[in-house]
Amino acid sequence: MRADAEKNRSQILTVARDVVTEHGTDASMRDIARRAGVGLATLLRHFPTREALFEALLCTNLDALTQKKADELEASTSADEALLSWFRELVAFTQSYRGVVAMMAAARTNLDSALYASCAAVHAAGARLLLHAQGEGTARADMSGDDLFALITALGWAVDQPSFAPRADHLVHLITSAILTSPSSNDAKKAAC
Amino acid sequence: MRADAEKNRSQILTVARDVVTEHGTDASMRDIARRAGVGLATLLRHFPTREALFEALLCTNLDALTQKKADELEASTSADEALLSWFRELVAFTQSYRGVVAMMAAARTNLDSALYASCAAVHAAGARLLLHAQGEGTARADMSGDDLFALITALGWAVDQPSFAPRADHLVHLITSAILTSPSSNDAKKAAC
DNA sequence: ACCTGAACACCGTTCAAGT
DNA sequence: ACCTGAACACCGTTCAAGT
Numbered sequence A, B: 001m002r003a004d005a006e007k008n009r010s011q012i013l014t015v016a017r018d019v020v021t022e023h024g025t026d027a028s029m030r031d032i033a034r035r036a037g038v039g040l041a042t043l044l045r046h047f048p049t050r051e052a053l054f055e056a057l058l059c060t061n062l063d064a065l066t067q068k069k070a071d072e073l074e075a076s077t078s079a080d081e082a083l084l085s086w087f088r089e090l091v092a093f094t095q096s097y098r099g100v101v102a103m104m105a106a107a108r109t110n111l112d113s114a115l116y117a118s119c120a121a122v123h124a125a126g127a128r129l130l131l132h133a134q135g136e137g138t139a140r141a142d143m144s145g146d147d148l149f150a151l152i153t154a155l156g157w158a159v160d161q162p163s164f165a166p167r168a169d170h171l172v173h174l175i176t177s178a179i180l181t182s183p184s185s186n187d188a189k190k191a192a193c
Numbered sequence C, D: 001a002c003c004t005g006a007a008c009a010c011c012g013t014t015c016a017a018g019t
Helices: A002-026 A029-036 A040-046 A050-075 A079-093 A100-107 A116-136 A145-160 A165-179 A186-192 B002-026 B029-036 B040-046 B050-075 B079-093 B100-107 B116-135 B145-160 B165-179 B186-192
Strands: none
Touching: A002 A029, A002 A040, A002 A050, A002 A100, A029 A040, A029 A050, A050 A079, A050 A100, A050 A116, A079 A116, A079 A145, A079 A165, A100 A116, A100 A145, A116 A145, A145 A165, A145 B145, A145 B165, A165 B145, A165 B165, B002 B029, B002 B040, B002 B050, B002 B100, B029 B040, B029 B050, B050 B079, B050 B100, B050 B116, B079 B116, B079 B145, B079 B165, B100 B116, B100 B145, B116 B145, B145 B165
């Protein structure tokens, strides 16, 4: 009976999306199973760990991101613009579910995590954009891909906090201004066009 | 019998320091009570909430910080140096216990939290230093005390992550360079002296 | 093969019962 | 006044028993 197994899996994912939207990464596995109408053990079979469930929830979005960056890298005229929009895109993504940024940061150096590969892909994509901008001299040279990943997730964490959320845009502005050497402000951008 | 109550309280705090050093902010209350040799309900009487326990654990350190900043504000010749060392000092403090920075960020806008007053004091102290530096034109003007608090805690969170801890000093350097208008690098500092 | 219920060892909260 | 044990409703993990 592989058919019902598949049905259970998709049902779990559908329900999980709702529950996780509401309760974040520390949502109750039992609650998800209950609402999905399956036993808790069934959920654990499909997704043996919390990270595994989130990997399934995020993989399509993450793939789109790490693919879309390829487009941006090419389509965007300036490398610094590409880096900047990647930064913003990723911070926005980390807001998809509360606590997901902490989970990704933890997975970054945990080979056993089901999210390790996805995080590595995100990291690599960012590092490439950074390197490109550095090559053009528009991003500061004393920065590594690790630094970029750290700054993005740190900002994602801050935006996760209800107290800081209202200042989100401005915080992004502050940090990115530290990354880019030439202040690509709106005025300068308009003047260039 | 108020004597044994006081003894219990101090015993709980002593043990809590160890347990929390090991397990961070999500240490088990039951475990602390067990190791302190008291009933769980006794611990809950003394510290009705997790935040209340941490308030007791941190209050002396936090008071020292928000007092010491007064010294720094006066003693230090330049306002930007004072702001910078406050920034570093606070990031270092958030590393005292794992997860404490998240707790403080949450407490910042939660009037019910036992940590609210302490966080407000930290916020106020930082805002004052920032304002002073802004007055001298050494800190960027488009920044609020809230932004400063957010950046400090965000950095504290990043340093909390094992993956980012090795880059801690450099990350602090990156962020602070975004805050200060004049790049008070080591060279410039030496030249001024 | 796949699912399930139950047992297990935890957690924080609450409260009646002890001194 | 202060403390305690136990009951409660949760959690994730594990596994023998069902189809």
